[in-house]
Amino acid sequence: MTELTYLTGFGNQHSSEAHPGALPIGRNSPQRAPHGLYAELLSGSAFTAPRVDNQRTWMYRRQPSVVVGGYEPLAHPRWKSGAAQGECASPDPLRWGPTPLHDDGDFVDSLRSYAVNGEPGLHGMGALAYVASHSMGRRALVNADAEMLIVPQQGRLLITTELGRLEVAPGSIALLPRGMAFKVDPLDVPARGYVCENYGAAFRLPELGPIGSNGLANARDFEAPVAWHEQEEGDYQIVKRYGGRLWRATQAHSPFNVVAWHGNLVPCRYDTSRFMTINTVSFDHTDPSIFTVLTSPSDTPGWANVDFVIFPPRWMVAEDTFRPPWYHRNVMSEFMGLVLGQYDAKPEGFKPGGASLHNSYVPHGPDTEAFDKASNADLKPHKLDATLAFMFETRWPLKPTAWALHEAPLETTYARCWQGLKDEFKA
Template identity: 50%
Template sequence: MPALPEVARILGTLGLTPSRRSEAVEGALPLAANSPQKCPLGLYNEKLSGTAFTAPRDDNLQTWLYRILPSASHQNFQPVPESSPNSLTSTTPSFGKHFNAIPNQLRWDPFDFDKEASWIHSLHLVAGAGDPTMKQGLGIYIYAAGSTMPDKTAFYSADGDFLIVPQHGVLDIRTEMGKMLVRPNEICVIPRGIRYHVALHGNEPVRGYILELYQGHFKLPELGPIGSNGLANARDFQTPVADFIEDYENTEWTLYGKFGGNLFAAKQSHTPFDIVGWHGTYYPYKYDLGRFNPVGSISYDHPDPSIFTVLTAPSIPHGAGTAVADFVIFPPRWLVAEKTFRPPWYHRNTMSEFMGLIMGNYDAKGAGKGGFQPAGASLHNTMSGHGPDMQTFEKASTMDLPPTKVGEGSMAFMFESCLMVGVTEWGLKTCQKVQETYNAHSWEPLKVHFKRPESSRGLSDGEKKNGVGDAKDLSSVHDIRGK
């Protein structure tokens, strides 16, 4: 087959749902009809649905595939034993069980490479919420692989969309729709059900983060007053071009499927990568984070981190503007706000925040051993207080404030969710990466800077020490507020 370009541009507005079409052989797609009596080139047609048939037009995700043999042609799936080198290291807990929901702030040291593991076995479930069988919630994984998936194997997840964030090494991904080469500082999304194979590029080990979205699909956030351009622009997303394999005689492939949090395998006598042409709105895609166009304050104050949202998956039941998952990044950018504490303020959010660092140093946290490091992570759960560590606060409170560029050579990101995110046993104990001194390092050393003005009213020092206050004192406070 002739060499094909790695990806083709997505043009047009993004839901992320502009209709795309691609042919590896000219004439593979039928004209006008989707399901003619006989498809061109003797192909089978197959419809892949990412949403309900009757979903609103702007949200409807459906793709027509024209392939050598249908995906239904395989033997029965069987559970993959834990002893298999391709087993899941940690399965998804069933609804409401096994996730450790705790309010403590957590931070992890960099996760190790596993030189023996290929893609499937390298998936370590760290945290999550909900249940894939109910299509509710999300899972958060660390992957760290040292070898390519075995030949003639493929993998898919029926549980959710995979948002993959490489931290080290290049992923050479062959999907049913075509190939994607995904590098650090890029991301890719592989929607639920789409089959793919992951190879290492140049045999270099890979490591990174994954958010598996059980509920809905990702789309670009609304821009509101920002206008028609900014943040992640639709033109910069890329999708594969059709690229197929002819392997359907005297061959055996193994198809691995993640279903309800468990892994199954089925044998089939043909390759799953036999799509000669496709068209529709449901497909894998990738994005270069370096193309993100950040906006920020040009006068005073630190805006909400929502201005750094790349992709969002709205949670309609939780109310307008709420997301089951947001993917947020903190790229290199200029800070110019005057008379302002420029790092993030201390905060407690209704959203849970899982952060990772792809490269460099994050400007709101100390780095180095015991700090926030590339390939590490942190989790600040719903309503758990967090913010800059002591050193960052002291520096930012007293520094001069000229225009300053922060984050050069750095890229931090956040998986944010309206759900209370629990931690697996692997994430809390087995991985042995939790920094037990995170609180002691970050916030316990914070100093008291409060100085009472001599003219202020309130409890005297003696009353404060004795814990004494009467109703008159309290009513005085209310009086002052009411004036």
């Protein structure tokens, strides 16, 4: 495979060209673009958005995106969008075993929605699983409803976008802008993982406040691809997510025909091992917000539309402290997945490739085994290693889908993990 190289820096202005002289100098849209290319702008924000929030990328391509046939509906019964396509939000804690490694086709065909809220294109999110067994070939996906965050759990992926290619392995994530064409090909078969559809404001790095100028995810560690264009000719099927439904059309050329580009609306890759974890060095277990990698703000300050949070390897040193997460009921709804190893609050039942959902104000916390172990541990410094869990956290309740409730490996006895917590009060 051709070696891939990357630009770095989240939200930075980048430029790249696959052919010398393909990028115009001093003009965004000259009367005639170099080498007979077409200038095309992809905007991720309103034209008049403040400069710091304005997202757009100029592309110089062999044929523009308007050259496409008419769209027709495409059925996909297990990919849901928005609260209207979910079942009733549940007050029960929910947990699923690993998604079975069946041959479910390519990335698009294999997508399955666990839970949804909000409204596509406006606010909210969807949590999905994929098990990709085949290349997408001459097929591309354009999600006009949502930004897509891909979290591989098993198997490497080659993600081809209009701006270039990204190779993404478990332990890394890929962030794909709303409205940009891409395809996902498994380099290891089958490839399994998770996806967050973000219908609201684009993901950004959280503010650091008293932490200061350094810490958590550093902007320079996010990698954007260099320009690359597909040489092979032939028809392409364009699958479009629009208005909470899927559509398809055929065009006679590849959508991956951008020879040069510049801007700050770019796909990117992030290696979670570069996350600078911050935790207590005295006592008490800090709020999980300290592990936020990316945030999509809502119209209420501090109440995120979606937060992407990770629990990576880290040292535990707190004194006289119950070190796992405490029992809690939270205004935020928490969808959790496990990429690697064990999660410290659920040492046995929570498996890599599985998922859990604790909706807003649904009580949850360590199971009986984790509570007993943590309550009686000799509190020496120790490192949680070979582990990676994550959360998609959202301010609105998530509605499980029919697939999640009736077809996915739902653990109907999950709540029993707390039944061993007895009344030990001693007056």
